[in-house]
Amino acid sequence: MSADVMKGSIVKTSFVWLLLLGLTLLAVIFSQMGVDHNLLLKTVLIITIVKGMLVADVFMGLNLAPKLWYRLMASYLCLVPLGIFLIYFLSAA
Amino acid sequence: MISEEVNTVSGNDVLPRELPGDFAIWIFIFAELTVFAIFFFCYSWMHSHNVEMFEAGQANLHPEAGLINTAALITSSYTIALSIIFAKQGKLRYSQIGLALSIFLGLVYVFTKLWEYQELFAAGFNLSTNNFYMFYFFTTGFHFMHVILGLVILLIMLIRILPVNSLGTRSSISEGQESELGNLESAASYWHMIDLLWIILFPLVYVL
Numbered sequence: 244m245s246a247d248v249m250k251g252s253i254v255k256t257s258f259v260w261l262l263l264l265g266l267t268l269l270a271v272i273f274s275q276m277g278v279d280h281n282l283l284l285k286t287v288l289i290i291t292i293v294k295g296m297l298v299a300d301v302f303m304g305l306n307l308a309p310k311l312w313y314r315l316m317a318s319y320l321c322l323v324p325l326g327i328f329l330i331y332f333l334s335a336a
Numbered sequence: 337m338i339s340e341e342v343n344t345v346s347g348n349d350v351l352p353r354e355l356p357g358d359f360a361i362w363i364f365i366f367a368e369l370t371v372f373a374i375f376f377f378c379y380s381w382m383h384s385h386n387v388e389m390f391e392a393g394q395a396n397l398h399p400e401a402g403l404i405n406t407a408a409l410i411t412s413s414y415t416i417a418l419s420i421i422f423a424k425q426g427k428l429r430y431s432q433i434g435l436a437l438s439i440f441l442g443l444v445y446v447f448t449k450l451w452e453y454q455e456l457f458a459a460g461f462n463l464s465t466n467n468f469y470m471f472y473f474f475t476t477g478f479h480f481m482h483v484i485l486g487l488v489i490l491l492i493m494l495i496r497i498l499p500v501n502s503l504g505t506r507s508s509i510s511e512g513q514e515s516e517l518g519n520l521e522s523a524a525s526y527w528h529m530i531d532l533l534w535i536i537l538f539p540l541v542y543v544l
Contacts, residue, residue: 334384
């Protein structure tokens with residue numbers, strides 16, 4: 244890893260860290276606003292997917308891993324929140 | 337390590353597609369993720385069928401503790417990611433500092449969680465109070481045990497790399513050193529998994 248690539252990696256990782264903290268705060272603030280539960284559910288789960296993908300991509304480094312492993316993790320991070328959404332949605336229907 | 341194809345990062349740096357850490361740790365990580373997915377679905381199903389009970393239970397939790405724990409785990413994931421970057425560059429001192437910071441932040445999570453458990457127990461809530469507390473203590477307690485295991489692994493890694501002067505770079509690394517870098521990546525991957533699980537667990541328990 245050259246010095247330039249390392250510097251780029253540090254900047255990218257630091258940006259993602261701040262983004263993750265910001266998204267966490269956003270989800271909490273949104274939940275305090277008293278919005279409709281269905282809208283809250285969608286928003287919070289989308290934020291969860293984005294946060295999970297950022298951790299897997301940048302922190303775990305799966306964007307540089309064999310594609311099978313990247314796809315497995317991406318599937319998990321999308322399917323679990325989707326499953327949670329469907330459980331709440333179908334129960335409310 | 338599993339390699340696949342070559343991936344150009346910049347003009348001069350060409351990296352093979354490699355799974356960070358050992359293959360076995362990834363099998364373990366996906367097994368753990370699957371178990372937790374079942375817990376998440378069970379919790380959601382119980383919540384959606386016992387809305388009043390779960391909302392009353394959530395009102396007794398401490399969201400500020402959840403927020404502190406989220407920030408601690410995300411930041412510890414960040415510092416261990418930096419630790420790996422520095423280790424690959426051969427800057428072992430910075431790598432050790434990153435690892436030590438991750439352990440410290442993991443301890444922040446542990447003590448905050450213990451404080452929250454103590455507050456709930458003092459208020460008379462426990463596993464047998466109702467379904468909400470049963471799920472709350474079980475899922476967060478199971479995650480808590482993973483954090484403890486992760487901290488032990490990180491501590492072992494820190495003790496192993498403390499006496500070493502350099503892990504070198506991938507091109508110049510000796511066989512023993514590469515194995516140590518691989519171990520560090522495995523430990524970091526496990527720690528990131530703990531963070532990922534909390535990223536899903538936090539909104540489920542405190543926000544929704």
